[in-house]
Structures are given as structure tokens and as C-alpha cells.
């Protein structure tokens with residue numbers, strides 16, 4: 001980072017500052033030993049990070065990994081810091097987009113005659129950041145799904161938006177750049193035009209396919225698995241199954257016992273439910289794939305446990321696509337399981353319980369089809385970079 005800092009261009013952005021190290025500088029360091037032509041598939045991660053819990057100061061880093069060479073650690077391409085989020089996606093992303101278009105066109109020539117050829121693979125972000133960089137409405141809006149044309153249903157008693165329709169037409173790149181669904185895009189009342197994201201100008205980008213929602217860290221682990229556990233433990237999120245305190249204590253005990261039986265490959269063990277709010281994504285993953293299916297059988301009513309199993313099987317099957325992507329039936333099975341899980345969600349917890357996260361599960365298979373596996377669009381490599 002210190003070496004990059006010497007090369008960084010610093011400039012003012014709104015009430016904050018931005019350090020732009022640049023994609024080319026990062027790649028030249030990563031490939032300094034390269035002695036052949038290399039095709040680099042780039043994944044970018046953009047999320048807002050609060051500096052302190054009680055502070056309004058925040059970082060907005062643009063991080064990058066090379067999706068087809070996962071051994072190379074994430075790199076910081078640019079960092080914005082200020083007392084509010086960047087003023088606009090135009091200001092935040094303009095230099096990034098200008099640079100990447102030059103690199104896509106020309107590649108990077110190294111002194112020894114080798115060349116790095118560039119292609120954008122994915123922009124990975126949590127839901128609010130994804131809406132910000134695409135200049136579309138956030139997940140609480142009626143037309144906010146970035147993958148399909150579903151129109152949300154507002155629950156007045158719970159004061160939240162739900163997306164129970166699962167069969168709506170999928171969005172396309174052409175729809176997006178033509179602003180076909182006007183209510184999906186943000187309107188600038190000053191200019192009387194829709195906001196325009198510079199990302200649309202990237203050579204060859206698809207504004208739907210290159211923006212996955214099936215990042216397992218945000219969608220499955222910190223999304224639906226966390227939501228289920230909070231629903232069972234705290235009765236939150238409109239869940240109809242709240243376990244009594246003595247049962248949550250028993251589950252905590254079983255989680256601690258279960259840790260002793262986990263194979264050594266699983267380094268982050270699940271902790272007690274009293275520490276649920278501090279769990280990192282990997283602990284939710286350990287719960288979903290290994291400990292939860294065994295333990296929850298003894299605590300959830302049959303129908304709810306059966307429903308949880310759909311999620312376990314769907315997720316396991318989706319991960320299996322990494323190995324069996326050439327077998328279309330595996331992805332078809334995963335698609336059916338995810339759809340069954342969401343349909344059953346409506347029956348068990350009510351149609352008003354289909355949050356943006358729950359709805360997005362029906363789009364996982366499309367992303368896996370585009371990217372080949374969950375790993376190729378995962379935010380996990382970026383989690384501990386800054």
C-alpha cells in the first residue's frame with residue numbers, strides 16, 4: 001500500500017478526498033514477474049465502510065481482484081474518504097471508467113514484451129452500494145430489483161417492501177440503457193434527466209449480467225441465513241417462529257459441542273447465539289452448511305425445518321456447480337430448490353416476508369450461469385482487505 005501511495009493522485013471530491021492509485025499501477029505490481037501474455041478478468045468491489053460506529057466519516061474503496069488468478073490478493077485501486085458518501089457515481093467513478101476503457105482497448109505492455117489484456121468480469125457490492133453505482137433505486141423501492149421487473153408490495157402494518165412475485169420478465173442490458181422501466185432509475189430533478197452512471201460506458205459491459213446479486217457473503221450468509229437466525233432467535237423480520245429462551249440456550253450449547261466435530265478445514269467455528277450480532281459471514285456459512293442442519297432438527301417445527309433444508313440443499317447444490325458446471329442438470333436442480341425455498345417462504349412466513357434478499361434467491365442461478373460459480377463473484381476475498 002505504501003508503494004502505491006507514492007503513485008496515487010489525490011483530489012477533492014465533494015466534502016471528501018479521493019486517492020486514485022489506478023488499475024494499471026496495481027496490475028504492473030501484481031504481474032511484475034510476468035513473462036507471457038496474460039488475460040486478466042477483473043472483479044471490482046465497491047462498498048461504503050464507516051470509520052467508527054458512531055461517526056459519519058466513511059471510506060469508499062474501489063478494490064480489485066483478478067478473478068482467474070485468485071492467489072493474487074485484493075488490491076486497492078482508489079479510496080474515497082469523507083463525512084458523507086461520494087457526491088455522485090459520476091464523480092466517484094469517472095476516472096475509474098476512463099482508465100479501464102483505455103486498458104481494455106490497449107492492454108498493458110510490460111518492459112520485457114509481455115502484455116496484460118483486460119476484461120471486466122464483475123462489479124460486486126452490497127445492495128445500497130450497488131444501487132448507488134448503477135444510479136437505480138434502492139431495495140426499499142417498488143421497482144428496485146436489478147434482475148427482473150417485479151413491482152414490490154408495500155406492507156403498511158410492517159412498513160416494509162416485499163417482492164413475492166417470482167415469475168416477472170428478466171431485465172436486459174438494452175432495457176437498462178434505454179431506461180425502459182423508468183421507475184427503476186433515479187431521476188435528477190435539477191437537470192430533468194435520469195442520472196447516468198459512467199459504468200454504462202465501459203466497453204463490452206452488460207449492466208445486468210456484470211452486476212451479480214449472488215454474492216454468497218451478502219446474499220446467503222449475511223443475508224438470508226442471518227435473517228433466519230434472527231427470526232428464530234429474536235422473532236424479528238416478521239418471522240412467525242420465535243424460539244423460547246431455553247431452546248436458544250440449548251442451541252448455543254450444541255453449537256459449541258458441534259465445533260469439536262468440525263473438520264480442521266473449517267477454521268471459523270460457530271459461536272453461541274448470544275453473540276449472533278458479532279458473527280462474521282463465515283460463521284453463518286458454517287451454521288448453514290454444517291451445524292444448522294443437524295442441530296435445528298431438534299428445535300424447529302417439522303415444516304419450518306423442512307423449509308430450512310431447502311436452503312441448505314439449494315446452497316450446497318449451487319456450490320457444487322463449481323465442480324459440475326458442465327452438467328446443466330445440476331444448475332437446474334439448484335434453480336428448482338431455490339424457487340421451492342422462496343415459494344415455501346411465502347406459505348410459512350407470509351407474502352409480506354419476501355424481502356429483497358429473499359426475492360434475489362430466485363436470481364442466483366442466472367448469475368451462476370453467467371459466472372460459472374459462486375466463487376467467481378464472491379465478496380469474501382475483499383472482506384478483510386481494509
Ligand SMILES: [Zn+2]
Nearest residue numbers: 145147148150
Ligand atoms: Zn427480481
